[in-house]
Amino acid sequence: MAESSEQRTQKYLDLGHSEAENHAKTQLELYEKHVKNTSAVTNVISSFFKTNLLGFAWHYLKSRFGPRHAYQAYPKNDDSGVYTLQSSIPSREEISIALLSDWASDTAESDSVGHLVARYAPDYTIHMGDVYFVGAPKEVEDNFTAPHASWYYGASGSLALSGNHEMYSNGNAFFQHLLPAMYVQQGEVRKTQQAGFFCLENEHWRIIGIDTGYTSVGRPFVEIISPPDCHLKKEQINWLRDIVRIGNPEDKRGIVILSHHPYISAFREEYEKPGKQIQELLGDSEREIIWFWGHDHRLVVYNKAKNGKGPMAYGRCLGHGGLPVEIKMPDGEADEQKILFYDRRVRKILKRHQLGYNGFVKLCIKGENLTAEYRDLEDTCVLEEQWLVDKSNGHLEWSINNIIPEIKMPRTDMPGIENSSGK
Ligand SMILES: [Fe+2]
Numbered sequence: 001m002a003e004s005s006e007q008r009t010q011k012y013l014d015l016g017h018s019e020a021e022n023h024a025k026t027q028l029e030l031y032e033k034h035v036k037n038t039s040a041v042t043n044v045i046s047s048f049f050k051t052n053l054l055g056f057a058w059h060y061l062k063s064r065f066g067p068r069h070a071y072q073a074y075p076k077n078d079d080s081g082v083y084t085l086q087s088s089i090p091s092r093e094e095i096s097i098a099l100l101s102d103w104a105s106d107t108a109e110s111d112s113v114g115h116l117v118a119r120y121a122p123d124y125t126i127h128m129g130d131v132y133f134v135g136a137p138k139e140v141e142d143n144f145t146a147p148h149a150s151w152y153y154g155a156s157g158s159l160a161l162s163g164n165h166e167m168y169s170n171g172n173a174f175f176q177h178l179l180p181a182m183y184v185q186q187g188e189v190r191k192t193q194q195a196g197f198f199c200l201e202n203e204h205w206r207i208i209g210i211d212t213g214y215t216s217v218g219r220p221f222v223e224i225i226s227p228p229d230c231h232l233k234k235e236q237i238n239w240l241r242d243i244v245r246i247g248n249p250e251d252k253r254g255i256v257i258l259s260h261h262p263y264i265s266a267f268r269e270e271y272e273k274p275g276k277q278i279q280e281l282l283g284d285s286e287r288e289i290i291w292f293w294g295h296d297h298r299l300v301v302y303n304k305a306k307n308g309k310g311p312m313a314y315g316r317c318l319g320h321g322g323l324p325v326e327i328k329m330p331d332g333e334a335d336e337q338k339i340l341f342y343d344r345r346v347r348k349i350l351k352r353h354q355l356g357y358n359g360f361v362k363l364c365i366k367g368e369n370l371t372a373e374y375r376d377l378e379d380t381c382v383l384e385e386q387w388l389v390d391k392s393n394g395h396l397e398w399s400i401n402n403i404i405p406e407i408k409m410p411r412t413d414m415p416g417i418e419n420s421s422g423k
Contacts, residue, residue, distance in 0.1 A: 005108030073235035088155035101294025103321030110322025114150030129163025129260030162213030275310020
């Protein structure tokens with residue numbers, strides 16, 4: 001019997017973050033596919049042991065004790081990893097970029113979001129990490145490369161960051177299957193993505209995707225003394241310093257960072273280290289940046305803030321791409337205070353879980369303006385916000401164009417923010 005969309009969604013409920021659990025779920029998927037294709041009970045039972053238990057044990061041990069895929073960095077094959085933003089329609093000034101995170105789950109919801117992205121036909125599409133369950137080749141295929149996959153490939157570019165789930169299988173399929181399918185268009189030349197980070201830029205803005213996934217999963221035993229901190233590896237630091245030249249004091253373009261892991265979170269772990277490394281490279285302690293991340297399966301707009309020794313950031317979590325969005329409030333008041341807006345609308349209830357809305361973010365760059373439209377899978381614009389960069393000093397001026405009242409927090413009381421219908 002074909003798996004219903006609800007059954008598939010249920011598999012993701014209460015999904016833990018351990019490698020063992022995610023490997024088990026991948027093996028369960030293989031087993032269920034096998035059951036679908038066989039009718040003999042004896043075959044099913046023997047196959048269970050073959051595809052499920054042994055497969056699980058093998059994948060798990062290989063992942064825990066096997067080597068990670070070699071790190072890939074620029075320059076590579078004459079590629080610097082820095083690309084000029086270009087519209088897919090030469091006469092159009094505006095450039096659009098769809099951001100999706102934690103999307104690759106092959107669910108009815110991820111399909112809906114993928115098809116909605118296609119309707120907007122953005123110039124670029126970026127997956128900000130986590131291919132479920134363990135970033136295995138079949139999972140990359142089902143979400144991105146098979147004829148039935150619902151990933152939309154932007155005409156100007158389609159790029160991917162790694163999350164922790166890709167690294168649960170040592171990043172092998174990320175580097176060997178996903179990156180070869182990703183690209184940027186430079187004039188007439190199509191360049192394949194060579195590493196798990198990149199920079200898209202024009203004269204006003206720089207969109208810098210950083211890799212926090214590779215260092216997000218620990219090694220056995222070592223992780224007890226030194227838990228993974230998502231730090232940027234030295235190859236990436238060198239690239240940011242010498243090729244991107246992120247710390248160039250003359251460069252006052254607006255900076256947007258994309259990462260899988262959260263710089264700030266009111267719900268689970270937040271990672272200070274990549275922010276500290278970026279601040280050290282920036283040098284200028286007054287410089288404000290915009291930072292989008294995923295990992296946490298919800299849509300949250302944080303108050304402008306610093307984490308530890310990191311930069312002052314407009315932080316946005318958009319991990320609501322395709323996994324069930326389980327609605328809950330932060331545990332304490334201190335965490336709640338971090339949040340400016342949070343989409344906690346309930347879309348449906350499944351097995352006593354309140355599930356919210358999946359969606360994506362559409363960025364539009366037009367001159368000094370950067371607009372972010374947060375669209376849910378029903379195409380409601382939940383929020384539209386905008387930044388204007390002053391290129392004389394790098395200052396960002398922020399404003400809200402559109403908001404639905406349900407995402408305001410109880411204490412949200414900001415002048416100039418009106419309620420609207422959101423369509
Ligand atoms: Fe994640």
